[in-house]
Amino acid sequence: KQEVTQIPAALSVPEGENLVLNCSFTDSAIYNLQWFRQDPGKGLTSLLLIQSSQREQTSGRLNASLDKSSGRSTLYIAASQPGDSATYLCAALGGSNYKLTFGKGTLLTVNP
Amino acid sequence: GAGVSQSPRYKVAKRGQDVALRCDPISGHVSLFWYQQALGQGPEFLTYFQNEAQLDKSGLPSDRFFAERPEGSVSTLKIQRTQQEDSAVYLCASSLSSTHRGELFFGEGSRLTVL
Numbered sequence: 193k194q195e196v197t198q199i200p201a202a203l204s205v206p207e208g209e210n211l212v213l214n215c216s217f218t219d220s221a222i223y224n225l226q227w228f229r230q231d232p233g234k235g236l237t238s239l240l241l242i243q244s245s246q247r248e249q250t251s252g253r254l255n256a257s258l259d260k261s262s263g264r265s266t267l268y269i270a271a272s273q274p275g276d277s278a279t280y281l282c283a284a285l286g287g288s289n290y291k292l293t294f295g296k297g298t299l300l301t302v303n304p
Numbered sequence: 305g306a307g308v309s310q311s312p313r314y315k316v317a318k319r320g321q322d323v324a325l326r327c328d329p330i331s332g333h334v335s336l337f338w339y340q341q342a343l344g345q346g347p348e349f350l351t352y353f354q355n356e357a358q359l360d361k362s363g364l365p366s367d368r369f370f371a372e373r374p375e376g377s378v379s380t381l382k383i384q385r386t387q388q389e390d391s392a393v394y395l396c397a398s399s400l401s402s403t404h405r406g407e408l409f410f411g412e413g414s415r416l417t418v419l
Contacts, residue, residue, distance in 0.1 A: 196346070226408075235308070235395055235410035236347070281346055291363070292408070294346030
């Protein structure tokens with residue numbers, strides 16, 4: 193059974209800092225790895241989707257990498273802003289089914 | 305609509321009551337998913353529809369949970385005889401892809417509180 197772990201559970205940084213969120217998964221047989229953002233009381237917004245054949249994806253100040261062999265993904269946020277404050281979730285789409293397995297998320301607070 | 309719409313946004317039920325949660329996916333989206341998110345946890349898979357066919361319901365916690373999508377668009381998640389452990393946010397997601405690997409679009413969820 194796939195298990196996804198996110199470290200740290202919470203992170204507080206000053207505005208402007210570059211930061212890295214970590215995600216690990218136990219079963220490397222995945223189709224893709226997705227990063228989502230969740231604001232309080234809201235649904236999930238897709239940020240980046242990395243196919244299993246890819247190493248990284250970039251969107252604006254966000255960069256996500258994938259290392260299938262080691263079962264790890266990182267989300268890099270450059271020049272963080274207060275508006276980046278949210279919970280960031282990673283999810284693995286398994287190789288044998290279509291169920292996304294989510295981590296518990298990292299609660300990010302960017303202080304002005 | 306422009307996005308996935310869920311209703312009600314908030315529901316308070318007394319233990320033992322039946323509830324129905326509605327999901328309007330993005331028009332034309334083939335795949336529809338229900339996830340359950342307990343407080344402080346990541347979402348967990350409940351069930352999956354491809355058009356009107358329910359292809360996987362293995363994540364439904366018990367036989368008190370039932371989901372349908374009779375015309376391949378709107379879906380309803382029904383919970384009978386609600387229990388306190390059913391309290392959670394129920395998220396609906398849809399995807400244009402029928403191969404279940406496309407990008408998912410989530411609704412804002414229905415927050416269920418069972419007293």
